[in-house]
């Protein structure tokens with residue numbers, strides 16, 4: 001049966017924040033496709049999660065060329081979702097993708113060259129069954145490609161009508177400054193910076209990136225806001241079989257030291273004292289930081305998303 005979005009999707013408690021000095025409002029909670037949307041994952045569950053998200057005001061989906069596994073398959077899932085569910089709602093969605101990490105073999109399928117970025121976006125559009133993305137990112141800083149080459153490629157994706165806005169992810173501060181100046185001079189302002197900020201990792205704050213963004217009207221979106229699940233009740237009493245850590249690729253068991261577990265339990269106690277879950281507490285903490293536009297959560301079930309969405313409800 002064709003999906004029909006909930007009539008009350010904009011009245012269910014979601015709040016929207018202006019993304020830097022732009023016209024774009026982003027939901028305070030956005031949904032990432034890094035895990036749970038690949039060809040290895042059941043499509044029905046991916047579909048259910050996205051329906052739940054959109055029905056609750058999550059209008060921003062974040063992808064990258066190589067999300068899966070297999071590489072490209074999260075974008076293919078997005079394409080299928082466009083056909084099955086979201087085509088009538090295209091103008092209500094803000095869809096992002098990225099290029100910067102390894103995607104295809106050979107010298108042109110990685111890093112920051114114009115050759116890679118332009119070809120990759122073309123492929124992403126084909127996989128997602130889209131004419132344009134709302135946001136195209138350089139996924140990482142490339143120390144060996146002239147920044148101007150990467151940045152001009154971003155500008156040109158906008159000129160070609162294949163992206164409406166551009167962003168950068170994981171760029172160091174000085175390169176971020178260069179990106180900001182270059183893009184401004186070429187009339188394609190830097191919309192947003194995507195970095196890892198959570199209660200366990202405050203690097204973008206410590207490195208001055210968040211202050212730079214706030215001072216210059218650039219939005220900031222926090223990826224892995226729950227530290228891949230560590231900042232939830234997932235690992236407080238062991239490692240569940242169906243968890244990301246038990247798969248062991250991106251979240252390793254060695255990370256869960258006694259010291260970390262103690263810290264998580266302390267955070268959990270603080271959260272409980274405030275009548276919150278740990279996940280809710282961790283997300284609220286991020287949303288209170290200066291310059292944060294949105295938290296970009298992952299979820300392997302609608303139940304997790306439901307819990308995470310509590311961070312936008314009034315205390």
Ligand SMILES: NC(=O)c1ccc[n+]([C@@H]2O[C@H](COP(=O)([O-])OP(=O)(O)OC[C@H]3O[C@@H](n4cnc5c(N)ncnc54)[C@H](OP(=O)(O)O)[C@@H]3O)[C@@H](O)[C@H]2O)c1
Nearest residue numbers: 032033034223224225226227228229232243244297298300
């Ligand atoms: N720019 C970059 O380089 C970069 C890097 C990483 C991520 N990202 C983006 O950020 C998005 C989010 O990253 P992430 O998936 O690491 O985010 P996250 O929100 O920190 O972690 C999500 C994972 O935590 C667990 N979880 C979430 N909510 C939970 C809850 N309420 N209770 C218990 N467990 C819960 C689930 O893992 P289980 O599988 O264990 O259930 C879920 O898949 C990605 O999808 C991607 O779009 C970008």
